Amino acid sequence: MTRSGRDILLGRTLLIVFMLATLTPFASIFTAALAPPGSSPTGISWPSDPHWHNFIDAFHAADLLPLLGSSALIVAGVVPAALLLAAAAGYGLATLRIPGGRLVYLLLLLGLTVPLESLITPLYYEVQSFGLLNSRWALILPLLGLYMPFGVFWMRAYFQSLPEELTEAAAIDGAGPWTMFRRIHLPLATPALSSLAILFFLWTWNQFILAIALVDDPNKRTAAGALGAFQGQYGTDVVLLSAGSLLIMAPTVIIFVIFQRHFVAALLQGSVKG
DSSP states (O other), X not given: OOHXXXXXXXXXXXXXXXXXXXXXXXXXXXHHHTSOTTOOOOSSOOOSSOOTHHHHHXXXXXXXXXHHHHHXXXXXXXXXXXXXXXXXXXXXXXXXXXXXXXXXXXXXXXXXXXXXXXXXXXXXXXXXXXXXXXXXHHHHHHHHHXXXXXXXXXXXXXXXXXXXXXXXXXXXXXXXXXXXXXXXXXXXXXXXXXXXXXXXXXXXHTOOHHHXXXXXXXXXXXXXXXXXXXXXXXXXXXXXXXXXXXXXXXXXXXHHHHHHHHHHHHHHHHTSOO
16 A cells, blocks of 8 residues: 555545544433433434434423524624624724724734633623623623634735735725725635534524523523523433533534634635735
């Protein structure tokens, strides 16, 4: 076998190993969700009599319909605004000569190193001071700020990968910074914005810690945030908890499967300059 053949075989083997490592937890949860109600399934074993109605029972027990609607409202409030802010800031830091722009960028990079858990307490008192506790704004506004370091970093890197001749040609034609951003850079950044939208959607839909800490009303949390209350009520019912977890994860899995080609295309396009 040639060296290239061995490299291909090794690559495929590693891919299969990583795929199995990723799918094994999902398989375990799925088989547990089909076990008889009240049982305590362990490992991965297909039940002799799958109880598909467990998903219906979990849906009604957790009252998931209003929770899914609440998650959709929070996503609608976070994702478009976060994309616009990240694109504008990334464009400014990448193409405009802003005084102190490099310092701002370094501060944003520093924000990527701060763990979310260390911000829970100050965020709680900050939201409380604005009178927004137990509302969806208590999640939307903090998430906008928390997403900015990565969003600006992502968009700045993409705008820097675009040919400088585009900006120079637009400037010669008399286009100002706003016109160049709106008519040239923003349309070209569609792949980067699409992939960033997918990430923001996944992070917002799966937000758990902030939803538990800042919102008391389960119907105003994200669906993932409500999983904590679901687990507290049915902590001993592993079957029902597994079924509820799969129902909450389903929208994110579907979105990623549908748009994964766009996500990969944006990564590849952004890695090549010009």
